[in-house]
Amino acid sequence: MKQLLSLFFILAFTLSAFAQQTQKPVLHGKNWMAITGKPLAATAGAMTFQKGGNAVDAACAMLAATSTMWDVLSWGGETQALIYNPKTKKVIAINALGVAPTGATPKFFKSKGYNFPPENGPLAATTPGTPGGLLYMLANYGTLSLEQVLAPAMEMAAGYPIEAQTANSFEKNKDLLKQWPYSKKVFLTHPGEKREAPEAGEIFVQKDLLQTLTKMVEAERAALKKGMSRKDAIMAAYDRFYKGDIAEEFVRGSKEQGGLITMKDLANWKPIEEEPLKVTYRGVDVYKLQQWTQGPSMLQALNILENFDLKSMGYNSSKYIHTIYQAMNLSFADRDFYYGDPYFAPQEPMKGLLSKDYAKQRARLIQYEKNDPNIGPGDPYPFEGKKNPYLKLLKKRGFEMDTTKRNFAPTHDTRNGSSSIEEYQDRLWRGTTTVEAADKDGWVVSITPSGGWTPAVIAGNTGIGMSQRMQSFVLDPTLNPFNVVEPGKRPRVTLTPSMALKDGKPYLSFAVQGGDTQDQNLLQFFLNVVEFGMNVQQASEAANINTNQLWLSLGGTKTEDRKPKPGQILLHDSTPEAVRNELKKMGYIMSFDDRTSGPINAIYFDWQHGSFWGGSSNHGEDYGIGW
Template structure:
């Protein structure tokens, strides 16, 4: 088949005319968590004839995309190409800032820091300096993939007894000071810049300061999620110690910015100025640290200046697994990065190419691999400074072979459990590349929604609620402890081929991230999709495991819920239900993807960058 004209076969997309006209049934209603997910697809009834003003979505499952003359029929756009540099982010202004930094002679690390600072203002629904940050990059000097973990620990003055007293049904609340851990982002930027930066530190904050002071129109997705989060913060019984600062910062008009409304954050601009002048110490030891300490004392929280002063990022060696000739790299530490490698190791045992793109068997095998990997994720993943994580065993081919035997080719496994280890042994993603061959894959997040709901007096950023992912179960490796890093969902992606860099990529979105990364690799390696169409391809998202990590909604079936985007063929949807899967309607929780691919035209290096349609962003190259 010609790769430039990728069309689904008739057998894969055949569907009953009635279901195409009336929409798809929804056995399980969508129940998005506060600050996450999107408006559910309409099901049943007449299809809308126009987009009603005030509605967040205009859903017509019977209407497909326009016809492109080349490429995948479902692709939203063409990848962008350049020879000097490239970037893909979730906001066009952040992408533009990255290209400006690269044109000024900055490194890919310089551009990534500038991107992240901009997104802290432009996309506060997903990230900010109140959260954590992880990165992998290709170092052209050492010709290695390098990793860094910018993850903060829980306050040392917050005891397990206090945490348990604040828990609800054995789970930490999603909002309030009890979920706040030390923000790791600024120190992560600092360490990256010390090793790989070219431009002066202060120069990297100039675009973000200009945007935050002058203002920028708010795009659709950011507006939608800001308003959802503001509504969640105002809801009675949330337990948030104070919401006035958050409302003053993000919803001065009451509900949050509408689409196209110019939003400003002068407090954040001033905070960025302090960091630009004083470096990481301004945040962790200087004026900002003092103001954070005073704020949490005022509201009865636990984060203190001493917690901030103790924080340090950690350079880590990524783990890797070969998948049909492509080496996929992932961070271990306290992240879920190993799950991507576990899934791919199991899937390598099956001939997905023969099963076919978007076929029932292909999605079934991938989702079953997810279920098995996530059982191990719930059992073993934790801060390795506090628990023994059997990472080498988890990502081994021998273990994958044993786990793959549990996957039935035509029927869901009714019960899966974690393997037994040997006894001896809302997020934003962005990527960029520079003229020297460096590629940076970076992900940053405040965790659920906009974060904890807490904004320190006059600082203009929200603190993360990552502590909600701690376990409260005695003996669990991820059990809460003072000064411990919680389990992290945010993971950058990177792939090499033949010892050369191939693709820096990521799919944001909580537990969707390993699932999304796996689908990207499968789409590219097994189904031949290009860097753009791999991101635009319809996705699946499985929710649930035997041990919740604080992400799943209530009332899930015993085998979890398999959500399918509307682009998944109806015949595939019906066949999966016949295999025993509980099928759920899409809820907007399928992640947002960016990527940069390295290509060669003879001896000339070419960058190909992509940004999918699920985000407000774009990719640029020059």
């Protein structure tokens, strides 16, 4: 009788989840779709489409606008993108992640008492990647001029009505911001008053940033006057940013405040166009960026989950939740040890990690009756015909799995170490942002830009906030021999845009903010659509689970700050009592909230009707416009 009652509750929960009215409507369009983290930035995308631009132009305009609005990123951060090119019918990847500067070594950071590079300040900064990524994408795959694409962002830099979320973030972090003179000048517009940050709705002006953007446009104009091509003119703006007077002021301002970045660091850095990684899940090709991101962990989880009949388990039943949780733990354990910059030795064993046979081996480790707190990295090397050179190192990795010392939140700041759900929810909303764009000609863009969030160090009089991405490196090779900090190297980041093709055509383009939770949320979003038939809005609003049985990629400079919390799980408030009781018996330590995912943005391609379906999460400030 008890089993029948449990099944009834699970079925009722599943049916209600499918049948409920979404809190935001699905977006529909047949010509284009523009979705991002701020309403004004979505408008910038729409304006660019109305100028005749394609999805790449619109995505670049939204990227520029969100960076100008400090939507938990700025111009000095990093950009990572997937683009579907309808001319070649292929997905390409853009790696516009900055690198560790000259002098950034384990010895340097250890000498300052760190176990990881710092969370904030000039020593947290990699070289800026977003300007180079934007210019590269626009030059090679866009159609409009830089001046046309930057027009909305430049108008906003001249003054726009700031929203409460960002303005309040300035105020919360004002003590830190006061340590850096150029940040203080830009962010604290009412010095000495009780509230020193702007108020919501106040016109927020960024004169220095406007001057920097103007210099880039001037470089393009001058190049065009000399008869250069559109592409070469845009790259002239690139050269002025990374090699010219903008670079000189950036480096001067960074060094003045204790930063390491040099002119040579900026000149040597370049965005890279790459082949994405891919797996096929039940006939759907899923694409992610390479192992310098955490993206392949979702691909690994899909390979593992393909060995189970998830649909028959029921959406968010205890068995489904347990299986998803275990699969994510297995893939994140591999992420934490094997992922890093592919352009530096040693070479990551990605062929083995993404092998279907390796996934079957990992799937057999899942214990059906309880959570396994001791899940660790596997050995993918035999699945690519090699011997694992790190077996001895893995044995040294026996850190105590202390469940009491680490904040559950994917930390993006240093305000406090509280494990409250309020702090967790705040950080989910603040994690990064996403940009999704598609057009009737077949171009599709998915971007997860980030870095330079508040509290950011502004580099001199550039108006450019410096990245904080150095904190995602490790100093101890025992933690991850592939991700040890080194000058010129990219840290392994959490940022992870996604794209899926079915029958050789775009099927889904999707991304989310939220640190280490990103590929957890995106995995479940994808399964909601593919396994449970939800539309993109239902799937973006649906209840997620979050595991914290992983090494945090952000937050804290001590090893104990980042250790896994085995069995920690975040569940939605609506989780039935029967499911809660069953999970408790399995050894889970449960937390609950009505928000269990960062804001997911997505586009579904309806080939039957020749239209787009847009989804944008029902919390945070993410917003979309379609036509």
